[in-house]
Amino acid sequence: TQLLExxxxxxxxxxxxxxxxxxxxxxxxxxxxxYRQEPGEGPVLLVTVVTGGEVKKLKRLTFQFGDARKDxxxxxxxxxxxxxxxxxxxxxxxxxxxxxxxxxxxxSVKP
Amino acid sequence: DxxxxxxxxxxxxxxxxxxxxxxxxxxxxxxxxxxxxxxKKPPELMFVYSYEKLSIxxxxxxxxxxxxxxxxxxxxxxHALQPEDSALYLCASSQEGGGxxxxxGQGTRLTVV
Numbered sequence: 001t002q003l004l005e006x007x008x009x010x011x012x013x014x015x016x017x018x019x020x021x022x023x024x025x026x027x028x029x030x031x032x033x034x035y036r037q038e039p040g041e042g043p044v045l046l047v048t049v050v051t052g053g054e055v056k057k058l059k060r061l062t063f064q065f066g067d068a069r070k071d072x073x074x075x076x077x078x079x080x081x082x083x084x085x086x087x088x089x090x091x092x093x094x095x096x097x098x099x100x101x102x103x104x105x106x107x108s109v110k111p
Numbered sequence: 112d113x114x115x116x117x118x119x120x121x122x123x124x125x126x127x128x129x130x131x132x133x134x135x136x137x138x139x140x141x142x143x144x145x146x147x148x149x150x151k152k153p154p155e156l157m158f159v160y161s162y163e164k165l166s167i168x169x170x171x172x173x174x175x176x177x178x179x180x181x182x183x184x185x186x187x188x189x190h191a192l193q194p195e196d197s198a199l200y201l202c203a204s205s206q207e208g209g210g211x212x213x214x215x216g217q218g219t220r221l222t223v224v
Contacts, residue, residue, distance in 0.1 A: 033212050042115075042201050042215030043154065088153055098144075098167055099213065101153035 003027055006089055006102030013079055014110055021074045021105045023089035030094050032065055032072045037086040037104075079109045117202050117216035125224055126192060132219045134185040134202030143185045144213065145177060146201040154201055160185060161207075192223045 005024045013019055023032065031050040035043035047056050049065035049072060056063045060083075062075040076083055086106055090099040115136045124130050134143065142161050146154035159167035160179040174196075176188040185202055199220055203213040 031211070035215075040199075040218075040220070042117075042203075042218050045212045045214060048212040086151075098156055098159060101155075104151075104153050106151065 003100050004089060004091055004102040006105055008105060009103060010106045010108075012108040012110065015080055016078050017109075019076050019079055019107070021087055021089075021107075022071070023073070023091075023102050024071045025091065026070065027091070027093070028069050029091035030069070031092050032069075033090045033092075033099070034063055034072070034074055035088040035090065037088060038084075043086075043088055079107075081109045081111050083107060084109050115202055115204055115214050115216035117200075117219055119219060120217065121220045121222075123222045123224060124189065124192065126194070128192075129188070129190045131189065132187040132200055132202075132221075134187075134216055135183055136204040136214070137183055138204060138214065139182075140204035140206055140214070141182065142205045142207055143179065144203040144205075145175075145185070145187050146203060146215075148199045148201055148218070158187075189221075192221075194223050197222045 003025055007022050031048055033048045034046045036046055037043040047063045049063055052067045052069045054065045060077045064073045072089055086104050088104045089102040092099055118133045144159050145157040147157055148154045156169050157171045158177045163179045163182055174191050178186040199218040201218045202216045205211055205213040
């Protein structure tokens, strides 16, 4: 059973376009995190959201945690080739709990 | 220092070999993790150490043996592995449990021949 459904799994866009990645679950999480991973490297933590309805911005990236803490989205404005990579959402059921990863979104931004 | 350092970066081993993967962090994090990741897939949790004690073992085969010598170090001892164990092995650490965000190392690319 996949607790975190991430979509789309693959996304290929042109430089300058906007995109949104979704992470959905029927379970309530105490927090949700987004990571970006480049080939041959470990995932890099982008953001942690903990409060329902919370919105965080990181330059051109906007992260939102759903009001019910069951879903999250990542929106990228004016994508650049440097945004290419695997984007992973991960949820935790409590502060001391293990992370549950979504399947990942493979993003390719072409110049 | 916000780094998690893993060595070696690449490892090729035979099915009868014994080898160890090493991980080090100096962020004062009390939770450390081993993950296994196959190509184009998300990381799969193997082990969690909390305050230097093994708190989670995700039914990992005994040919993988974790060890936490102190709060900064985490090892993964490998013995009699199979070719299907070839993967990227990631170490991570966090302040407490995973809910506050984890810092990952670069990983060890393991190939079993």
